[in-house]
């Protein structure tokens with residue numbers, strides 16, 4: 367394998383597209399996995415390198431394994447696998463079905479992707495697995511299954527990293543702890559929301575430096591540090607509002 371190659375799993379999100387665009391500009395050939403591959407076809411034509419698109423059925427672990435193995439064979443291996451899949455929702459009534467969906471995507475699907483990628487890297491003898499996780503995994507929170515799933519995701523990478531070291535193989539595991547991302551990409555003046563272009567740039571830089579864990583953007587390291595430090599009685603009394611409640615409060619002139 368002479369050309370740099372990368373597989374992006376969960377390629378349809380705005381952030382994944384930014385990462386794909388910036389990697390392609392650096393000459394990396396891509397395989398993009400998404401729920402709806404058709405919707406990515408037009409995008410791949412704008413990329414600076416070759417990019418193949420494949421379907422991703424994250425609810426079916428066996429399907430994920432087969433697809434990744436097929437992609438691997440078609441590309442003749444890969445240097446990098448980026449996992450950017452995730453589901454989140456918040457309902458203060460905590461109905462079971464959304465919780466179940468989050469666990470299926472963020473835990474079962476995520477583990478199947480990372481496990482398969484690690485197996486393929488082990489057989490190849492080298493590579494880098496990078497997953498985009500969240501500082502929401504540092505402690506429990508209002509989106510109960512989401513916060514818990516992000517703790518699982520980070521912990522899963524710790525274990526894979528341990529295995530790579532025991533095997534004495536140059537397999538890099540990179541845990542990207544994301545803060546908030548400005549998906550609308552139009553409110554760049556908002557202090558804590560980072561535009562996807564900058565987020566993607568920092569993620570690629572961290573991957574190239576083979577970081578084990580990184581906070582993106584950097585300022586979220588401070589929030590992570592504070593989140594871990596806050597005593598339970600302070601952490602638990604933060605006031606969580608639904609979107610509707612926030613809108614109502616804003617309309618009433620409150621902050």
Ligand SMILES: NC(=O)c1ccc[n+]([C@@H]2O[C@H](COP(=O)([O-])OP(=O)(O)OC[C@H]3O[C@@H](n4cnc5c(N)ncnc54)[C@H](OP(=O)(O)O)[C@@H]3O)[C@@H](O)[C@H]2O)c1
Nearest residue numbers: 376377378379400401424451452498499500544545546547
């Ligand atoms: N947005 C933020 O502010 C933020 C903050 C912290 C951490 N993060 C983390 O960053 C990661 C990506 O977040 P994002 O904001 O980019 O989310 P997003 O735009 O909703 O993208 C999520 C990705 O997961 C894929 N996905 C979700 N459900 C799926 C399913 N059932 N089958 C196959 N693919 C599925 C989506 O695929 P399709 O596009 O094909 O639907 C999409 O590519 C997540 O791990 C999230 O926890 C995000």
